[in-house]
Amino acid sequence: MRRLPVLLLALVPAVVHAQRAPVTSGQRPYVSVDAPVVALTHARVVDGTGAAAREDQTIVLRDGLIAASGPTTQVPIPAGATVIDLAGHTVTPGFVGLHEHTYFSQGSRTTQMTTSGPLAYLALGLTTIRTGGSMFPYQELNMQRAVQRGDLPGPRMHITGPYLNGTAGVGSMNRGLASPAEARRVVAYWAEEGATWLKLQGNISRAIAAAVIDEAHKHRMQVTGHLCSLSFADAAAIGIDALEHGFITNSAYVPGKQPDVCPAENMRIQADVDGKSAEVQASIRDLVAKKVALTSTLAVYETFMADRAKLNPRAMELLAPDTRREVEVTHASLGKEGLIVPTRLLEKMMEWERDFVRAGGLLGAGVDPWGTGMLPGFGDLRNYELLVEAGFPPPEAIRIMSLNGATILREQAQRGSIEPKKVADLVVIRGNPVATPSDIYNVVTVFRDGVGYDSAKLLAAAKGLVGVR
Numbered sequence: 001m002r003r004l005p006v007l008l009l010a011l012v013p014a015v016v017h018a019q020r021a022p023v024t025s026g027q028r029p030y031v032s033v034d035a036p037v038v039a040l041t042h043a044r045v046v047d048g049t050g051a052a053a054r055e056d057q058t059i060v061l062r063d064g065l066i067a068a069s070g071p072t073t074q075v076p077i078p079a080g081a082t083v084i085d086l087a088g089h090t091v092t093p094g095f096v097g098l099h100e101h102t103y104f105s106q107g108s109r110t111t112q113m114t115t116s117g118p119l120a121y122l123a124l125g126l127t128t129i130r131t132g133g134s135m136f137p138y139q140e141l142n143m144q145r146a147v148q149r150g151d152l153p154g155p156r157m158h159i160t161g162p163y164l165n166g167t168a169g170v171g172s173m174n175r176g177l178a179s180p181a182e183a184r185r186v187v188a189y190w191a192e193e194g195a196t197w198l199k200l201q202g203n204i205s206r207a208i209a210a211a212v213i214d215e216a217h218k219h220r221m222q223v224t225g226h227l228c229s230l231s232f233a234d235a236a237a238i239g240i241d242a243l244e245h246g247f248i249t250n251s252a253y254v255p256g257k258q259p260d261v262c263p264a265e266n267m268r269i270q271a272d273v274d275g276k277s278a279e280v281q282a283s284i285r286d287l288v289a290k291k292v293a294l295t296s297t298l299a300v301y302e303t304f305m306a307d308r309a310k311l312n313p314r315a316m317e318l319l320a321p322d323t324r325r326e327v328e329v330t331h332a333s334l335g336k337e338g339l340i341v342p343t344r345l346l347e348k349m350m351e352w353e354r355d356f357v358r359a360g361g362l363l364g365a366g367v368d369p370w371g372t373g374m375l376p377g378f379g380d381l382r383n384y385e386l387l388v389e390a391g392f393p394p395p396e397a398i399r400i401m402s403l404n405g406a407t408i409l410r411e412q413a414q415r416g417s418i419e420p421k422k423v424a425d426l427v428v429i430r431g432n433p434v435a436t437p438s439d440i441y442n443v444v445t446v447f448r449d450g451v452g453y454d455s456a457k458l459l460a461a462a463k464g465l466v467g468v469r
């Protein structure tokens, strides 16, 4: 009688473990580790749950899943395993990036990062992304399918379809929605086309936004927004699932704000709002109570700060020559035109995110690539440094970039942390980003579904392609 459970235990893994897809010819040139059983030994592990870093750990990967994780002295290495000694390295979960884009807008042009986007995201440790609005929704969909097929390496993707706005003028790439009925029709269409999230943008009424959200939920999609006609309270009241950017985009604080209308001074006035006021703190509690998740995008706002923004030379190598020139011109004119983010506003955004998490809010992070020099992957890693600067302990910052993202995507049972039975999505980083945050850029190998990709080879393949393809 006592033997039966043992037999069952022996049988179950054989079923669960048939996960690892064969490496395709499109992935092969970038793959550095391809074995059914891999043991990563002597690594420092930050597991994504917020727990402190643990030294000298071993992680066993089997058929695309994490089979075991624990102290090297206690985790047996299976016979036949490919053993990789990671002394001096840190392993984190694969990053789950929200508010990612697969297009790049700089100067006068917007282009799709069909090839460069997936390569760069994966190279910098992003194994799962959710886009935050698409300018070229069919190119994005086709790119997602190409990555799924293995035509090129990249992260798994949740895509959002076209930006949904209340109006869309000549030249706009948004989908303008004139009525709730039209909104429902468009949402149902994108559900069938393959979007799993939708992004509300700009000037949209509560009635139309509510129709988008209700219809999306019927199709098991989620909705996020970068709004100005709706305050955070307006959006939370109609059931939005997430909001982008945080404090800076809450139009509630603009004097004379009219319902359903974007105020002129949004995203500047917030610099003079007291983040510790009863009104702001009540707004945070309202979002937490209504389970509205937030995406932190501190890194992109920093690129609008003349006194702080720096172009990352490694990131700039991804740009095509003419695109690079335009980015450099934009960077040189920082503080003279366009959005200007004063230091005190960035500090308020940081403090607001700390308060949101302290109040129980679910915070994820994303890059929001932009022509100010914010590139896929690189911006996600800059977020890590800024979250630490904001006061999050490093393991908590890693959690925001991994398990929290997976939780927002409702995939926390499958990925987002280093725990047995989860998908083997891992980032191997040379050095110790817990002690030295800038070490986060030293990505060596990225495991997706248990296959290890060489970060340097992925980046080399993306060189000079942003702005072209």
Ligand SMILES: [Zn+2]
Binding pocket: 099, 101, 132, 133, 368
């Ligand atoms: Zn965006």
